[in-house]
Amino acid sequence: MAVTAIRTSRLTKDYGIGRGLFDLDLEVAPREVFGYLGPNGAGKTTTIRCLMGLIRPSSGTAHIFGLDCRRDSVAVKRKVGYLPGDIPQFGSLRGKEVVAYLAGMRGGVEQKTVRSIAQRFDLDLGRRFREYSSGNKQKLGILLAFMHRPELLILDEPTRGLDPLNQQEFYALLLEARDGGATVFLSSHILSEVEHVCDRVGILRAGRLATVAQLEDLQHIRAHRVEIEFAQDAEVPSAAIRSAAGVEAVKVEAQRVSCTVRGSFEPLFEAIRHSKVTDLVSTEPSLEEIFLSYYSETSAPKALPE
Amino acid sequence: MTAFVLGLRLGRWGVVGFSALAFFSSLVQALAFFQLAGHTAAERAAFGKSMTQLATSLTLILPPPTRLDTVGGYVGWRSFGGLAIVFAVWALVSAGGAARGDEERGLVEAALAASLTRFEWIMSRLMAFAGASFVAAALGGLGLLVGTIKGDDSVSLVGLLEQAVALAALALSCYALTLLVGQLTSARIATAAAGMLLLALFLVNTLSRTFTWLTSVRWVSPFHYYELNHPLVPGSGLDLRATAVMLLIALVAGGAAAAAFAARDLGSPLLRLPARSQPSTYERSRNPAWRVPVVRGLYERRIGLLVWAAGIAFLGAVFVSLTKTVIQPLMSIPALTQFFGGFVQGRLYTSFLGFFWLSTAELLFAAFAIAQVARWSAEDSDGRLELILSQPQSRAIVVIERAVVLALGAAVIAAVSGVVVAIASHNQGMDVSNERLAEGSLLLIPFALVFAAGGSVLAAWNPRAAVGLLGAFAFVSYMIAEVGPLLKWPAWLQDFSAFKLFGMPLSSGIDRAGLLTMIAIIIVGFGASILLMERRDVGA
Numbered sequence: 125m126a127v128t129a130i131r132t133s134r135l136t137k138d139y140g141i142g143r144g145l146f147d148l149d150l151e152v153a154p155r156e157v158f159g160y161l162g163p164n165g166a167g168k169t170t171t172i173r174c175l176m177g178l179i180r181p182s183s184g185t186a187h188i189f190g191l192d193c194r195r196d197s198v199a200v201k202r203k204v205g206y207l208p209g210d211i212p213q214f215g216s217l218r219g220k221e222v223v224a225y226l227a228g229m230r231g232g233v234e235q236k237t238v239r240s241i242a243q244r245f246d247l248d249l250g251r252r253f254r255e256y257s258s259g260n261k262q263k264l265g266i267l268l269a270f271m272h273r274p275e276l277l278i279l280d281e282p283t284r285g286l287d288p289l290n291q292q293e294f295y296a297l298l299l300e301a302r303d304g305g306a307t308v309f310l311s312s313h314i315l316s317e318v319e320h321v322c323d324r325v326g327i328l329r330a331g332r333l334a335t336v337a338q339l340e341d342l343q344h345i346r347a348h349r350v351e352i353e354f355a356q357d358a359e360v361p362s363a364a365i366r367s368a369a370g371v372e373a374v375k376v377e378a379q380r381v382s383c384t385v386r387g388s389f390e391p392l393f394e395a396i397r398h399s400k401v402t403d404l405v406s407t408e409p410s411l412e413e414i415f416l417s418y419y420s421e422t423s424a425p426k427a428l429p430e
Numbered sequence: 431m432t433a434f435v436l437g438l439r440l441g442r443w444g445v446v447g448f449s450a451l452a453f454f455s456s457l458v459q460a461l462a463f464f465q466l467a468g469h470t471a472a473e474r475a476a477f478g479k480s481m482t483q484l485a486t487s488l489t490l491i492l493p494p495p496t497r498l499d500t501v502g503g504y505v506g507w508r509s510f511g512g513l514a515i516v517f518a519v520w521a522l523v524s525a526g527g528a529a530r531g532d533e534e535r536g537l538v539e540a541a542l543a544a545s546l547t548r549f550e551w552i553m554s555r556l557m558a559f560a561g562a563s564f565v566a567a568a569l570g571g572l573g574l575l576v577g578t579i580k581g582d583d584s585v586s587l588v589g590l591l592e593q594a595v596a597l598a599a600l601a602l603s604c605y606a607l608t609l610l611v612g613q614l615t616s617a618r619i620a621t622a623a624a625g626m627l628l629l630a631l632f633l634v635n636t637l638s639r640t641f642t643w644l645t646s647v648r649w650v651s652p653f654h655y656y657e658l659n660h661p662l663v664p665g666s667g668l669d670l671r672a673t674a675v676m677l678l679i680a681l682v683a684g685g686a687a688a689a690a691f692a693a694r695d696l697g698s699p700l701l702r703l704p705a706r707s708q709p710s711t712y713e714r715s716r717n718p719a720w721r722v723p724v725v726r727g728l729y730e731r732r733i734g735l736l737v738w739a740a741g742i743a744f745l746g747a748v749f750v751s752l753t754k755t756v757i758q759p760l761m762s763i764p765a766l767t768q769f770f771g772g773f774v775q776g777r778l779y780t781s782f783l784g785f786f787w788l789s790t791a792e793l794l795f796a797a798f799a800i801a802q803v804a805r806w807s808a809e810d811s812d813g814r815l816e817l818i819l820s821q822p823q824s825r826a827i828v829v830i831e832r833a834v835v836l837a838l839g840a841a842v843i844a845a846v847s848g849v850v851v852a853i854a855s856h857n858q859g860m861d862v863s864n865e866r867l868a869e870g871s872l873l874l875i876p877f878a879l880v881f882a883a884g885g886s887v888l889a890a891w892n893p894r895a896a897v898g899l900l901g902a903f904a905f906v907s908y909m910i911a912e913v914g915p916l917l918k919w920p921a922w923l924q925d926f927s928a929f930k931l932f933g934m935p936l937s938s939g940i941d942r943a944g945l946l947t948m949i950a951i952i953i954v955g956f957g958a959s960i961l962l963m964e965r966r967d968v969g970a
Contacts, residue, residue: 176820179967198822206820208969212813216618217730220711224720225730229821235713242712250711254534254617268817 127190129154129276129307130175135184137170145170146331148184152309152324157302159318160311162328168311169209171328172280175309176206188276202230205274207282209311211265219249219256219264226268233272241267244293258285266294270301277301277308283317295321315346316408347386352396353403354379364395371395433546437558440532441524445562447898448520451905452513452570459509460577462913463501474499489639490752491515493657502585502662505574510593513570514600514656517563518628521604524562526621528555529612529687539696552609552688556680559605560598567597574662585662592661592668599676603652604628606683613690616699622737652676723827727835734801739843742794743850749787750854753779779860784936787851788870792932795840795878796904802836803885803900810893816969825963829886833879833956840878844871862936870935876948880928883955890962904928 130152137145145167152158162168173179174186177197186193188200214222227233242249245263256264262285269277277298283291298321302308312318318325319342327334354360362376365383368391374383385392385406438445467477478499485495485507492511497503532538541551571590578585608624615623635651638644648654655675660666694700719729728735809815818828848871855862884903888896910919911929924930931948933941 173967173969178816178819178969180965198824201820202822204820206817208813208816208820210813212815212817214814218715220713220715221717221720223714224717225726226817226821227714228721228726229723229818229823233714238714239712246710247712248710249713250708252618 126154128152128187129156130158130186130188130309132171132174132186133184135171135174135186136182137167137174137179138182142330144182144331145174148333150326150333150336152307154307155302155305156324157298157308157310157322159322159325160309160328161313161315161318161325162311163313166328167331168313168328169280170331172209172278172309172311175278176201176204203275205269205272205277207265207269207277207279209280209284211261214253216252216254218252219247222253222264223249223267223271227271230272237273238267238271241270241297244297245290259287259290262286263290266297270297273301273304273306275306277306277310279308279310281311281313283312283314291317315342318342319346347384348389348406348408350383350385350392351403351405352381352383352401354381354396355400355402358400361395361399365392368392368395433541433551433554434558436541437528437555438562440527441558441562443898444520444524445566447901448517448563449566449569450902451516452566453573454905454909455513456505456509456570456573457577458573458909458913459505460501460574461580462508462916463504464577464581464583465917467499467501467504478503490636490748494639496660496666497663500664501574501578501581501583502589502664503660505577506593506660506662509574510570510597510662513567513597514653515632517567517597517601518604518632518653520566521559521563521601522608522621522625522628524559525555525605525608526612526624528559529609530617530620533696534617542696548691549688552684552691556602556606556609556684560602560680563601563605564594564598567594567601570594570597586664589661589663589667592659596656596659596661596668596673596676599673599680600652600656603676603679603683606680606687607631607652609687610683610690613687613694614699614701616702617697620699652679723831724834724838727831728838731835731839735839735842738794738798738839739846742791742843743847745790745794746787746847746851747854749790750783750851750858750860753783753786753855753860754858779855780862780866781934781937783851783855783860783862784866784870784934788874788932788934788936789929791847791871791874792877792929793908795843795874796881796908796928798840798843799836799878799881799885800897800900800904802832802839802882803889804897806832806885806889807893807896810889810968813969819968826960829890829956829960829963833882833886833952836882837875837879840875841872844874847871866936866939869940873932873935873940873945876945876952877928877932879952880931880948880955883952883959886959887955887962890959890966 128151130150132148132150135145135148135150143165148171160168160171170179174181175188175193177193177200180194189203191200191203193200217225223233223238227238238249241247245266247260247263247267251260253261253264262282266282269279269282282298283294286294298308298310308321310318310322319339322339324336324338325342326336356379358379360376360379360381362374362381365371365381366374370385370387371392372384372386374381383392389406467474478497481498481504482495485492485498492507493514495503495507498507538551542548546554568591571594574585575587575590607627608621611624611627612620631651632653634644635648635653635657638648638654652675655669655672658669658672661668690700717729720726809818815828819825848867851871852862852864852867855867881900881904885896885900888899907927907929910924910927913919914924914927928948931941931944933944935941
């Protein structure tokens with residue numbers, strides 16, 4: 125039986141005044157792409173730093189491939205490729221020197237892997253770090269995490285600063301790594317991002333794991349804010365909209381309707397198909413807004429539908 | 431106004447540190463004066479005469495003395511003369527950060543986006559530093575006042591204020607010049623280039639006292655105008671014209687810096703060589719130095735090491751060349767026999783070279799260690815340590831590698847400077863023992879490591895406070911060694927000084943007890959820092 129890639133048991137890091145990470149029980153299977161979602165300050169980076177052995181948990185344990193993250197931290201880090209949330213400053217070192225410096229510490233990094241990743245992101249390693257744009261710094265961070273073909277990738281908000289094209293390239297690289305046998309633990313606060321690449325998702329709120337869900341379960345909490353403008357001479361089908369499945373918080377102001385849609389758009393489209401629409405805008409709310417609406421305003425989070 | 435307050439806030443630790451330094455420096459020198467100079471007019475006249483003879487040998491660093499038979503004259507020369515260098519270094523570091531460091535941190539971008547003009551940004555930083563340097567200089571005056579009251583003497587309050595104005599004006603002119611250089615060059619070399627300029631201006635002034643051909647150009651140096659002021663000397667005062675010139679330099683350089691800032695792109699220097707077209711590289715560096723532990727650390731610091739080695743070796747050569755001219759007047763001062771009696775053992779030149787050169791080298795090696803500790807702290811705060819620790823190596827190895835890199839770096843500097851001093855002293859016909867010189871130079875390595883061990887503990891405990899605390903320890907330690915014997919402080923207090931552990935290797939050989947104590951401190955310090963590092967959170 126394969127060893128669990130990541131396993132935490134009542135992992136807690138208490139910073140006081142209710143801040144930190146509390147009683148985290150989590151398991152990530154080998155070759156799984158696990159998304160770790162949560163609003164800013166939810167405890168995602170704290171979890172990652174506990175896994176990397178960078179911070180000491182107040183209580184509980186964390187294991188990677190059966191190795192204790194604190195006690196066996198060197199052995200753990202041999203297996204892990206890590207992308208921190210903030211790329212550190214390397215001043216006037218050139219990109220190729222930064223790579224050589226960290227590859228020298230790690231060992232076992234092949235030039236062809238470095239070349240391949242740098243080329244697909246078009247990252248010029250001949251330039252000085254301080255001359256890099258924030259996107260290029262992030263590309264360098266990705267290269268440093270992937271360059272030794274690790275068994276486990278721990279990535280803290282990996283697409284921060286990347287343009288859409290490079291985001292797609294990153295997703296492709298991630299899935300290739302997974303297909304090559306790697307496990308991925310990826311934190312994000314963008315729901316659509318984890319939907320794009322993850323097999324399972326853990327959702328963190330105020331330092332506690334609210335739920336671990338399969339991808340399809342996300343549809344239940346996924347919501348879009350929709351604004352529809354009907355033509356002046358058209359009748360607004362407000363009753364049909366209100367009764368459409370998954371449509372909530374309907375507000376009608378003259379020819380303008382705003383509502384929230386959970387799950388599929390089909391019921392809403394069905395409700396408005398006989399009316400003349402002049403404008404329709406759909407936006408994805410932030411995770412904070414999703415949490416506020418989905419978990420209403422109670423302190424205890426609701427369980428996701430199984 | 432907000433930018434001015436921000437400027438003060440950003441420099442608050444500088445104000446605290448340099449104020450404390452100025453205060454204690456003046457206080458200790460004032461107390462030393464009353465201890466050494468005697469109480470009768472005749473005793474003080476004799477002391478003043480002796481010290482004036484000594485002072486003529488130190489004009490490479492300190493200004494020419496005036497009325498050293500008075501506490502104002504003595505502290506003005508001994509403390510405020512040295513503080514001119516200290517405040518210039520403060521201005522350099524502070525303005526380097528303001529000119530380009532804050533830009534790299536995104537602070538300037540945020541300020542400009544908040545509708546501040548570039549002119550306002552430069553001027554607000556200039557004004558903030560003017561206020562900060564005046565406060566620190568005034569506290570230097572307060573130290574003198576307290577020392578004078580303790581000695582049952584008096585000093586002019588107006589003179590104290592005028593001295594503070596003169597020192598702040600010098601610091602401000604250095605600050606503005608650094609701001610200007612910072613606009614012209616790339617961020618990477620801004621502070622170094624400005625440092626070279628200030629050093630050149632300092633040397634033009636001091637060397638003009640020896641090389642008369644330089645007197646025609648010393649008018650360019652703000653240090654020259656600072657020395658024209660003697661407000662602490664009875665009967666003298668602030669040289670209004672000289673002070674106005676320093677303020678004018680600050681104003682003109684500050685205005686030019688603002689104009690240059692307005693003319694350049696954010697993140698780019700005003701003067702830049704056209705970029706060479708180079709094909710993109712997609713491969714990591716093939717340089718084998720990056721693959722070898724310790725060697726990679728030395729390689730990364732290679733330019734800094736080269737500058738440290740060349741600078742200290744140059745100073746060593748200068749000290750050797752000054753040794754003979756220093757000894758002649760000193761030997762004619764009976765009052766100083768007691769002062770130097772402990773140092774002069776055996777061969778004369780060796781003793782003096784050992785005293786003058788190695789005591790200066792100790793300071794420089796302590797500074798080298800503090801600079802490395804500052805780098806460790808920066809690695810922590812900018813996230814680099816987090817990435818290093820995400821590689822498969824233990825925290826203990828990281829601490830040990832840092833220590834070894836520092837030791838080897840210090841060894842390179844000690845070797846280069848030792849060889850240069852040996853060659854220069856033999857060229858001067860001095861009978862300096864090569865063996866003793868080698869021992870003395872090598873002893874600088876554990877000496878630097880003593881500071882590094884302390885810094886390592888502090889960096890592991892609280893990286894943000896490490897440099898300040900270590901700097902304070904170095905200062906206090908130096909002051910204990912400097913004035914402890916003169917003021918007859920108790921032996922246990924003097925034993926706290928790291929400088930005392932070094933001993934007098936050139937004249938007396940290696941002090942084995944001191945060396946063993948240093949080794950013990952190094953082992954305990956780095957051992958403790960490994961334990962602290964193992965337990966602490968990184969990146970939190």
